[in-house]
Amino acid sequence: MSVDPQQFLRELFATAIDAAHPQQVLEAHLPADRSGRVIVIGAGKAAAAMAQVVERCWQGEVSGLVVTRYGHGAPCEKIEVVEAAHPVPDAAGQAVAKRVFELVSNLTETDRVIFLLSGGGSALLALPAAGITLADKQAINKALLKSGATIGEMNCVRKHLSAIKGGRLGKACWPATVYTYAISDVPGDLATVIASGPTVADPSTSAEALAILKRYNIDVPASVRNWLQSAESETVKPGDPSLARSHFQLIARPQQSLEAAAVKCRQAGYSPLILGDLEGESREVAKVHAGIARQIVQHGQPLAAPCVILSGGETTVTVRGNGRGGRNAEFLLSLTDSLKGLPGVYALAGDTDGIDGSEDNAGAIMTPDSYSRAAALGLSASDELDNNNGYGYFAALDALIVTEPTRTNVNDFRAILILESPKHDA
DSSP states (O other), X not given: OOOXXXXXXXXXXXXXXXXXXXXXXXXXXXXXXXXXXXEEEEESTTHHHHHHHHHHHOOSOEEEEEEEETTOOOOOSSEEEEEXXXXXXXXXHHHHHHHHHHHTTTXXXXXXXXXXXXXXXXXXXXXXXXXXXXXXHHHHHHHHHHHTOOHHHHHHHHHHTBSSTTTHHHHHHTTSEEEEEEEOOSTTOOTTTGGGOTTSOXXXXXXXXXXXXXXXXXXXXXXXXXXXXXXXXXXXOTTOGGXXXXXXXXXXXXXXXXXXXXXXXHHTTOEEEEEEEEOSBHHHHHHHHHHHHHHHHHHOOSSOSSEEEEEEEOOBOOOOSSOOOOHHHHHHHHHHHHHSSOTXXXXXXXXXXXXXXXXXXXXXXXXXXXXXXXHHTTOOHHHHHHTTOHHHHHHHTTOEEOOOOOSOOOOEEEEEEEOSOOOOOO
16 A cells, blocks of 8 residues: 555644543543533633533523634634633733732532633633732743753742642632543643643642752742742642542543554554653754664564654753744754754654744654755755744745644654665574
């Protein structure tokens, strides 16, 4: 069977996205009793698409408010959809966070709340704690994004600077019953990390948040430091009775998308190798992938070609230059630099939300001739990597993947297709 390698990689990416889309995964998890009144709130890149599913499936009275990233909205009839900024919060996110908080702050035991949560919710529900300004949070967010901090570290800081995260939203809903339905975009699928866990107990501490800021040399105003040193800055801890009626259900995770892509690989006659959810510097993670690809091509280990290496997770980029590009473009640029046109190796890296960092592309595709074609245009992969210019490099090759917002988010998807026959050592 003859397969177009680039088209096949794009189909794998589409399969991964579809496996995590709210239209596919949410309905089966909703409460069996869908009569009566329900208040729907939500935050994240999938919030609008999730709200559409609830509207379609709920039989009783539905009202509510969800916030999603600019451009990720979807038409709803009963649930208001508001758009705000991500990854750095803005005034729109702060305003809608206040409204969400007020919407659930005077409920009774008979009330039911459905909270629709997905990646991006942390920045989109931006309600600074007392004495902290939105400008403070914006500056700290920007510094964390450039620092190379992991998503868990970033969210630890965000939770302790927030009036809504780290279980505080769940506490505000008490004594109503809360059903949180979450699409995970974080390695390990931890409920406390997904969008900074607004409705779940948080074991992390303000002291840890301070330590993270110190670790990455992030200067903060005295007001922020004083807040983090106060008892009031602590999040809602495990065992707090105000969360006794709060239920959390994970409805989609990166592993599901990787497994769906693996099934498609087998159907096409390629052996899949799932490396799982990965963290680390994009360029370093790419070097590991390059090493595995080279071992397959040269020695048929740990599996023989034709095959596909699959991985997900959320890598980080420590910004050193002034180029353009998110972590997926950075990964592919480093992979290209490492492989230098290794025959028979194609790769795709993209963010399942359709946005790589803050650019207009989801990711890009590398082919065996990417390195030589770019060199012919005067582009050095190593120089562009030094400048964090993955977007510019692959734009010059007309190799960017543009999907528009997908309205889901299980983080990054990477697939390396190896077509070369193995060359075993004697």
